[in-house]
Amino acid sequence: MKSTPVRGLLPLVVLLGLWQLFGDPESPYFPPPSEWVSAVQPLVDNSTLWDAIGATALTFLLGLVLATVIGSAVGTVVGASKPVDRALSPSLEFLRALPAASLVPVAALILGYTTSMKLVVVVLPATWPILLACRTARRSLSPVLLDVPKTLGLSRWERVTKILTPALLPAVLLGVRVAAPLALIITLLVEIITRVDGLGAVLGAAQANFLSAQVYGLLVVTGVLGYVVNWIVTRGETAISGRMRPN
Numbered sequence: 001m002k003s004t005p006v007r008g009l010l011p012l013v014v015l016l017g018l019w020q021l022f023g024d025p026e027s028p029y030f031p032p033p034s035e036w037v038s039a040v041q042p043l044v045d046n047s048t049l050w051d052a053i054g055a056t057a058l059t060f061l062l063g064l065v066l067a068t069v070i071g072s073a074v075g076t077v078v079g080a081s082k083p084v085d086r087a088l089s090p091s092l093e094f095l096r097a098l099p100a101a102s103l104v105p106v107a108a109l110i111l112g113y114t115t116s117m118k119l120v121v122v123v124l125p126a127t128w129p130i131l132l133a134c135r136t137a138r139r140s141l142s143p144v145l146l147d148v149p150k151t152l153g154l155s156r157w158e159r160v161t162k163i164l165t166p167a168l169l170p171a172v173l174l175g176v177r178v179a180a181p182l183a184l185i186i187t188l189l190v191e192i193i194t195r196v197d198g199l200g201a202v203l204g205a206a207q208a209n210f211l212s213a214q215v216y217g218l219l220v221v222t223g224v225l226g227y228v229v230n231w232i233v234t235r236g237e238t239a240i241s242g243r244m245r246p247n
Contacts, residue, residue, distance in 0.1 A: 016033050019032055019033060020032045020033050020034060028210070028212060029212055030212075031212055031213040031216065033216075035213040036213050036214070036216045036217035036220065037217065038213070039211060039213035039214035039216075039217050040214060040217035040218065040221070043202065043214075048202065049199075049202065049221070051197070052197065052198055052199045052201065052202045053199055053221070053225065055115075055197040055198040055199075056184075056187055056188065056191065056198040056199040056200065056225070057225075058115075059115060059118050059119060059122060059187050059198065060122070060183055060184050060187045060229070062119055063118075063119055063122035063123050063126055063183050063186075063187065064126060064176070064179065064180055064183045066119070066123045067122075067123050067126035067127040067130060067179055067183065068130055068172065068175075068176055068179070070123065070127050070131075071126075071127040071128070071129070071130030071131035071133075071134060071172075071175060071179070072130060072131075072134050072168070072172050072175075074127075074131050074134075075130065075131040075132065075133065075134025075135040075137075075138065075175075076134050076135075076138050076164070076168060078092070078131075078135050078138075079134060079135035079136065079137070079138025079139045080138050085135075092131075095124065096128045098124075100121060100124070100125045100186045100189065100190075101189060101193065103120075103121045103124060104117075104121055104190060104193050104194060107120045107121050108194060113194050113195075113196050114196065115196065115197075117190075117194070117196070118187065118190050118191065118194070118196055118198070121186060121190050122183050122186045122187050122190065125182060125183075125186050126179040126180075126182050126183040126186065127179070128179075129174075129175045129176075129178035129179045129182065130172060130175030130176060130178075130179055131175070132175070133171040133172065133174050133175035133178075134168055134171050134172060134175065136171065137167070137168050137170070137171030138168060141167055141168075145163065145167065146159075146163070146164075149162070149163050169240070170241065173237045173240060173241065174237075176233065176237070177233050177234065177237055180229055180230070180233045181226060181229065181230060184225070184226055184229055185226075187200065188200035188203070188222060191203075191204070192204040199218070199221065199222060199225070202218060203215065203218045203219070203222070206218060
């Protein structure tokens with residue numbers, strides 16, 4: 001019998017149960033889970049939590065879409081031309097090595113503490129998995145696969161849509177699967193650092209005010225959000241890959 005994701009959560013459920021049984025409600029650092037619910041409830045009642053989740057989700061989705069478009073386009077171009085690859089590789093490797101947190105001061109200096117700043121910081125790190133996957137996939141394409149459409153007289157657009165895109169789509173999906181959790185993590189990190197609207201900003205404010213129960217509760221919310229994102233991306237990749245397989 002195959003194990004299910006719910007069964008995989010059993011150790012966490014047991015840990016939380018033991019924490020609830022033996023935890024001290026008066027503890028300033030390790031309050032039991034029941035206190036987490038009480039601490040987060042005011043944020044639910046005044047819609048602060050829902051607004052924060054919406055802001056984080058919007059930045060995450062826009063960042064992932066932009067990273068997919070940019071990574072796919074640049075990765076395909078770099079993988080198709082060795083001179084372009086040699087010319088751009090040093091710059092790409094330098095940018096790839098930059099930690100996401102180090103981009104925050106520069107982006108904030110130029111764009112201010114805005115949603116656009118968050119988006120820029122999220123897009124750059126999330127682009128690399130997709131770019132590298134597409135570059136590798138483009139390099140490995142057989143020359144015959146690219147020459148046959150020319151022989152058949154297909155237009156450039158038809159070659160891109162009917163040959164190149166289906167051939168590179170598995171690489172794009174793999175890159176997106178890696179980039180999605182990374183984009184969510186960077187989104188939360190930027191919000192915690194800058195306190196720009198989002199779930200990370202609410203979490204950072206709770207930590208600054210030493211609201212430990214609320215911090216734990218918000219961590220659970222971020223964990224659930226990450227789980228949902230991973231589930232959606234995995235199911236989407238499986239569905240698209242299944243449609244591409246020949247019957």
